[in-house]
Amino acid sequence: MNSRDKILSNIRQSLTSSQKNLSSSDERKQAVRRRIGSHPRGIIPDLSSKHKLLTLFQEKVEASEASYSKVKSYVDAAAEIQQYLRQHNLPQRIRMGKDKRFKKLKWGKGDSPQIQTGPSDGKDFVCLSHAQGGICETGTLVLTSGPDNPTSLNFLPETHIILVNKKDLQENYEDSWKALRRGFGRGKLSRTVNMITGPSRSADIEQTLILGAHGPLRLHVIVVDEAK
Template sequence: MSGSTRDAVLNRIRRANGARPGDPERAKVVAERLGTAPRGIVPKRGQLPQEERVRLFLDMAEKANATVARVADYAELPEAVATFLREKNLPAELKLGADPRFADLDFSQTALSVTHGASDGDDLAALSHAMGGIAETGTLMLTSGPDNPTSLNFLPEYHVVAVAAEDVAGDMETLLAKLRETFGKGGMPRSVNFVTGPSRSADIEQTLLLGAHGPRSLHIVVVG
C-alpha cells in the first residue's frame, strides 16, 4: 500500500469516527489505556486457595502430556532431576543457565554431569526455572535471559522446568501483571514463552507427533 493510499484510508476512518489528527482527547484516552493495562474477564476456574491452585496446575499439565513432581525445597531438586533422567534411561548430563535459585544446588550427591549456559543444540536434557505457572491451563511462563536462556526451552529433547509453588497463579492475567511489575517498561525481557506440555503437532494426517518443534518431553517440578 502506497503512502498516499494509506493516508486516504486512515483519513476516511478518522472522519467516520469523528476524529482528527493530533486530537488531544483521543490521545489522552489511548495513553490511559496503555498506562493502566486493564484486565479482561478472568475465568473463576483458577481462583482457588494456593494448594488447590497448585493441584489444578499439576492436573492440567499432565493432561497436556507433561510429567510432574513435587519437592519440599530446592535442596531436593538435584535428586528429582536425576531421578527423572534415570527413569527415562537418559545420560546423566544436564545443561542449565545462571538462575540464582540454582546457584546453591548440590549435584555432588547425584551422578549428574552439569554444564552451564545456552544450548548449542547438542544437549539432550536441560533445566530451566519458570517465572510462574498458570493453574487453569497447566502452562509455564518462561522469560529469556542469561539466567534461563531461551535455547534451553526449545533445543534439548528433554526439558525439566522448576517452578515455585508460590508462583503458580490462577490465570495468565495475574502472571502478566507480575511480569510488568517485575521488569517495567524499558526493561522487559526480549522474549516471554508460554509453554503448555511438550512440543507436539498433528498437522500430518492428524497423527500426534511429540517433539515436532521442540522438546519431546516436559517434566515440571513444583518446589515448595
C-alpha cells in the same frame, strides 16, 4: 511522503470520513494513553469452583502431556531430577543457565551429574530451566530470557526440565502480566517471554497428534515448595 506517513494518513482519512463524530485528536490520544496505562483486565475465567490452585496447576500440566512432580526444597529437586534421568535412561548430563537458584540444588555424592552452562548448540539431551512463573488456568510455565535461563535451552533439547517456585504460581494470565511488570518495569519485557504448555507436538499428518515436533519430546515440571 514516505510509506509510514502514507499508511498513517490513509488510516486517519478512512477513520475521519467514516465516523461523523470522530472525537478530537486530543481525546483520541488520551483514550489510547488511558488504555495502555490502566490495561483493563476484561473477562477472566472463574476458577474458584475448581479445587485448589496447585491441584489445578498439576491437572493442567498433566493434561498438556507433561509430567509433574512437587518437592519440598531445591535439595530435593536435585534428587528428583536425577531420579527422572535414571527412569528415562537419560545420561546424567545437564545443561543449564546461571540462575542463582540452581546453586541450591544439592546433587547426591558420587553420582553428581555433569553440568554444562550457557546456551545450547543443539547437541544436548537434557536442559534445565527455572521458570519465572506458572499459570494455573492452563498449566503454563512462564520463562524469560537472559543469562540465567537462555531461551535456546527451552527448544533445542529432547528433554526439558523446568523448575518453578510454588510462590510464583499465578491463577491466570493477568496475574502473570502483573508479575512481569513488577520484574521488568512498565511497558518493558525481556527479549523473549516463553509461555510453555507441554512438550512440542504436531497434527499436520492426517490430524494425528504426535508429541515431539521441533521442540522437546518430553517436558518435566517440578514445583519447588521452598520459601525464596
